[in-house]
Amino acid sequence: MLLKLGTPSGSMRRKLAILLAAGIGLAGVAQAQADFAVTAGYESGKIAVRDASDASPLVMQRTLPLWDDNTGGQSVAPTIEFVPQQQGYDVVYTFTNNTSMSRKQGQIRVGVLTLGANVTYLDGGFRGCRTEETTQADHKVKFRFYPHNMYSPAWVVTNDTHAVGVSIQYPVLEYQHDVRFAMRKTNGSTSTGEGGPGWWCEIRLSNNPSDSASTGLTYEAVIPPGQTRRYVVSVRATDVPSEWIRVLAPYRDYFRSTYGGVRYDRRETPVNLTTVANSENITASNPYGWASQAQRDPDVFGWEKWVDDIASRTGWGGYMIFKPTGVFSRNRNLNFPFQFTTRWLDNDNIRTALDARVGFPSLIRRTKKELGFWWGRSAQVMDGWDNGSVESLDPENPRHVELANNELALAVRAGATMIGLDTFSHLETPTWKLYNWLLYLKWRYPQVSFVIEPMPCDIMHALAPAWLRAFGEEDDPDDHDALYRVNNPHYLADFILPGHEIWAGYRYLGLSRLADGTELTAERVYSDMQRFADYGMVPAFFTNFPLNREIHIAQSALDTVPADLQIPRSEWKYRAGPTVIRTPTGHINSADDYSGNMNDLSQLPGSGMGETPASRVPMGPMLESSGSGSMSMLSNDDGGGRGPVINHSDVAKALQRAALTRTGGIAVSTPNLPAMIRTGSDRTAVSDPKGFTIFNGRAPKKSRIVIAGDE
Numbered sequence: 278m279l280l281k282l283g284t285p286s287g288s289m290r291r292k293l294a295i296l297l298a299a300g301i302g303l304a305g306v307a308q309a310q311a312d313f314a315v316t317a318g319y320e321s322g323k324i325a326v327r328d329a330s331d332a333s334p335l336v337m338q339r340t341l342p343l344w345d346d347n348t349g350g351q352s353v354a355p356t357i358e359f360v361p362q363q364q365g366y367d368v369v370y371t372f373t374n375n376t377s378m379s380r381k382q383g384q385i386r387v388g389v390l391t392l393g394a395n396v397t398y399l400d401g402g403f404r405g406c407r408t409e410e411t412t413q414a415d416h417k418v419k420f421r422f423y424p425h426n427m428y429s430p431a432w433v434v435t436n437d438t439h440a441v442g443v444s445i446q447y448p449v450l451e452y453q454h455d456v457r458f459a460m461r462k463t464n465g466s467t468s469t470g471e472g473g474p475g476w477w478c479e480i481r482l483s484n485n486p487s488d489s490a491s492t493g494l495t496y497e498a499v500i501p502p503g504q505t506r507r508y509v510v511s512v513r514a515t516d517v518p519s520e521w522i523r524v525l526a527p528y529r530d531y532f533r534s535t536y537g538g539v540r541y542d543r544r545e546t547p548v549n550l551t552t553v554a555n556s557e558n559i560t561a562s563n564p565y566g567w568a569s570q571a572q573r574d575p576d577v578f579g580w581e582k583w584v585d586d587i588a589s590r591t592g593w594g595g596y597m598i599f600k601p602t603g604v605f606s607r608n609r610n611l612n613f614p615f616q617f618t619t620r621w622l623d624n625d626n627i628r629t630a631l632d633a634r635v636g637f638p639s640l641i642r643r644t645k646k647e648l649g650f651w652w653g654r655s656a657q658v659m660d661g662w663d664n665g666s667v668e669s670l671d672p673e674n675p676r677h678v679e680l681a682n683n684e685l686a687l688a689v690r691a692g693a694t695m696i697g698l699d700t701f702s703h704l705e706t707p708t709w710k711l712y713n714w715l716l717y718l719k720w721r722y723p724q725v726s727f728v729i730e731p732m733p734c735d736i737m738h739a740l741a742p743a744w745l746r747a748f749g750e751e752d753d754p755d756d757h758d759a760l761y762r763v764n765n766p767h768y769l770a771d772f773i774l775p776g777h778e779i780w781a782g783y784r785y786l787g788l789s790r791l792a793d794g795t796e797l798t799a800e801r802v803y804s805d806m807q808r809f810a811d812y813g814m815v816p817a818f819f820t821n822f823p824l825n826r827e828i829h830i831a832q833s834a835l836d837t838v839p840a841d842l843q844i845p846r847s848e849w850k851y852r853a854g855p856t857v858i859r860t861p862t863g864h865i866n867s868a869d870d871y872s873g874n875m876n877d878l879s880q881l882p883g884s885g886m887g888e889t890p891a892s893r894v895p896m897g898p899m900l901e902s903s904g905s906g907s908m909s910m911l912s913n914d915d916g917g918g919r920g921p922v923i924n925h926s927d928v929a930k931a932l933q934r935a936a937l938t939r940t941g942g943i944a945v946s947t948p949n950l951p952a953m954i955r956t957g958s959d960r961t962a963v964s965d966p967k968g969f970t971i972f973n974g975r976a977p978k979k980s981r982i983v984i985a986g987d988e
Contacts, residue, residue, distance in 0.1 A: 318361060348485070365514050385480040398435070431769075433521050463475050541740075548780065601630065637692055648695065670706045672706070745780065747763040
């Protein structure tokens with residue numbers, strides 16, 4: 278960022294504080310590291326990395342093995358290749374299982390990082406992407422799991438003179454296993470030698486026999502018979518510790534060549550959040566926990582009063598509604614309900630959610646803003662209301678797919694263009710399944726922007742915006758600082774996925790617990806919103822304040838990433854190559870992987886407007902009472918519904934928009950109609966043109982590291 282002399286504004290002061298807190302260099306100070314080099318090689322048979330300018334040690338292997346069999350002789354031993362680089366080195370691990378049984382893969386060790394007894398490290402957790410200080414005297418083992426609770430599989434350690442980074446590159450979606458990073462202090466023989474005590478990183482691929490559920494990998498690396506797997510561990514250093522992000526460049530190169538950039542356009546305006554029900558409100562007369570039940574119970578009064586209230590909050594870029602079907606009273610531990618829309622069909626009053634005159638479609642018409650619904654426990658499927666049934670989402674289970682589509686079809690009919698994916702977590706459904714499931718959802722509902730909660734890893738964040746809990750709610754907060762869990766930009770997201778979208782979710786329950794009796798004011802809300810906007814995040818606030826002030830959301834990547842490392846704006850978004858597209862998983866002449874119903878998947882999404890028996894402005898086809906009817910704009914009328922009249926041009930434009938979503942934004946020609954519309958069980962075979970590839974939801978993979986010697 279370029280700085281001008283004079284007194285900085287409040288926003289500028291906050292940006293300066295952000296940069297100083299992270300140690301990020303400013304324009305004019307940041308320099309390309311082409312002139313920094315290390316000597317990386319073997320000394321007495323062990324890896325040694327030194328600053329080339331003064332031979333000071335940075336990484337000394339000592340007695341630390343590069344790989345360890347942690348399963349008592351049951352792991353496959355890898356071949357190991359050492360590749361020196363200008364600012365560090367790469368180690369390539371190749372595991373080949375030549376046995377007739379599946380085998381584990383052990384653990385990798387990197388170090389010793391001879392950076393002294395007092396260091397700062399990047400907390401690899403995706404929640405706040407913070408830097409933490411630690412000492413040899415006080416350090417306890419710190420470990421995190423990728424892709425469960427690490428944004429990227431990388432670790433950075435710095436002192437006053439250098440930063441050293443460790444990252445691992447492997448195709449997670451293909452190998453389908455976690456890794457566990459741990460930062461340990463040296464002890465015993467690893468503490469002795471040039472450079473003194475230091476630090477080392479352990480990258481665990483498979484569990485130790487003694488691991489518990491909390492310390493072990495959920496999905497460990499087990500290599501099947503006859504297979505070969507390759508991993509690259511990159512170690513890089515810089516002598517400008519304030520620009521520690523540089524040491525993760527190898528991982529970023531790998532990620533971008535494998536997964537590409539973001540597949541969405543970032544929002545530029547704040548979002549207003551509304552919770553319409555809570556467990557705390559449940560009584561015998563209010564079993565669904567509605568807020569303001571006496572005046573606004575949708576089961577009794579319909580949605581008109583809620584819509585009027587939300588519409589009065591002017592100035593926001595959109596509105597997100599939480600728990601729009603109420604909450605469970607018997608199984609409160611399962612709130613928020615998975616059934617975030619289908620209970621609207623219970624009676625005519627709550628069904629006004631779909632009413633074009635007084636329901637949510639009217640909110641869109643009155644405000645001209647986006648509407649969204651928060652999908653409770655979206656990766657925990659519940660078949661039936663408040664009956665205790667719950668299963669982790671399996672996208673290959675047709676029943677799960679049907680139940681999910683029933684919910685989404687009604688949300689789209691109500692006009693939703695935003696859907697919050699609550700508990701969309703690796704702990705429920707592994708990331709490699711969630712990735713393809715989300716591709717499917719984006720393919721089927723191209724007008725919808727999905728927002729992932731909790732904050733996901735980098736692979737998922739490339740597909741969709743993310744929710745980051747920004748509020749702190751300790752029972753007895755010490756001061757106002759305790760009310761904020763996010764105090765900096767997300768440096769890794771800025772570096773790897775510029776143009777990303779992160780919602781900073783915030784509420785003021787903690788403020789009421791402060792002993793000083795501070796009252797909430799509009800000025801406090803505006804100040805807090807700009808605070809998170811300066812971090813490059815979309816302020817998403819639970820408040821009934823109208824927004825009467827412009828909030829500028831910074832492109833934080835332009836501030837946090839050194840200029841010579843910034844990705845050009847033209848490359849921020851994912852760009853797919855030419856593809857033949859038949860299904861979201863790339864299959865030609867076959868039923869879709871998820872539902873097995875090609876006819877169902879060929880339908881266009883709903884129009885976003887609905888009607889109820891009381892509506893005087895019918896805007897869309899009626900759903901059957903079961904809620905499982907077709908939501909296509911082209912669905913058969915059967916004489917009962919009154920769908921909108923559309924022409925060839927409307928259909929062509931809708932298909933073109935959907936095609937843009939499927940191709941990651943590549944412009945396509947106007948479809949040739951009606952040949953592009955698939956009906957019934959028609960599965961016309963499509964030849965694969967020479968030179969074209971089949972779209973499988975991933976960017977083409979390219980190796981960014983050339984290994985010297987024979988393969």
